[in-house]
Amino acid sequence: MTQTVEAIRREVVVGIGRERAFEIFTADMTSWWPSAHHIGSAPIERVVVEPWEGGRWYTVHQDGSQTSTGFVRAWEPPARLVVTWQIGSDWKYHTGLVTTVEVRFDEEGPGRTRVRLEHRDLEAFGADAARMRETFEQPGAWDGTLAAYAAGVEAAA
Numbered sequence: 001m002t003q004t005v006e007a008i009r010r011e012v013v014v015g016i017g018r019e020r021a022f023e024i025f026t027a028d029m030t031s032w033w034p035s036a037h038h039i040g041s042a043p044i045e046r047v048v049v050e051p052w053e054g055g056r057w058y059t060v061h062q063d064g065s066q067t068s069t070g071f072v073r074a075w076e077p078p079a080r081l082v083v084t085w086q087i088g089s090d091w092k093y094h095t096g097l098v099t100t101v102e103v104r105f106d107e108e109g110p111g112r113t114r115v116r117l118e119h120r121d122l123e124a125f126g127a128d129a130a131r132m133r134e135t136f137e138q139p140g141a142w143d144g145t146l147a148a149y150a151a152g153v154e155a156a157a
Contacts, residue, residue, distance in 0.1 A: 005129045007120035008136045012146040014113050014153040018105040021113040022078040024153055025103060026051065032152025034145055039091050040067045049083065051075060057083050068093045073100070080104050085119065089128035099124050115149070117142060 014021055024032070029047040038044050042063035049057050055072040070084030085099045099121040106114045119142060125132045136142055 003123060003129075005122040005125075005133055007118050007122065008133065008142055009116070009118050010142045010146050011114055011116040012150045013108055014115060014150050015111060016113060016153055016157055017078075017111055018107050018113040019078040020156075021115060021153065022081070022105050024156055025105075025115065025149060026077075026081060028152070028156070031156065032149045034140075034148045037145065038067065039069075039087060039093065040065055049081075051077075070098075070101075074102075078105055089125055089132055097124055115146065117146060 016024075026049045029049060030044065033044070033047045035044055038059050038061075040059060040061040042061035042065060045060045045062045047059050049055065050072060053072055053075050055075070057069045057071060059067050059069065061067070068086065070086045072081070072083050074080060074082035081103045083101050083103075085101050086094055086097050088094045088097050099119065102118045102120070104116045106116065108114045119136055122133050122136075123129050
């Protein structure tokens, strides 16, 4: 029996409405995604989240190559996005590895949105599950990614 690994949960509050918060998170991911967080051998040209259920989440690199991250499982603007994270502990894409990243955009008040990220199904990493959870818990991982997103929101505002 596979042991369940506790999900990673992070959140940030940004000073824009949830429609715009969702838009920047998805359609403008290139502007804020940390450049060190990619699996390609060349720098990032753009990060793409195709805006429909079943769409791809991938990166186009400056040398023209592409690397996949996962697929869109739920596309519910401006409230919710669910994507798969299919990058293994070897930092390569694996078609058979599926973990889930859910992002919720909750209105906190006029012009304020709480963005809640949950990365779950970490037991899919098998023997590497505990190590990968520790990796995602590090300050530069999901914390750093959401901090970069918040900085991107501020720059766009």
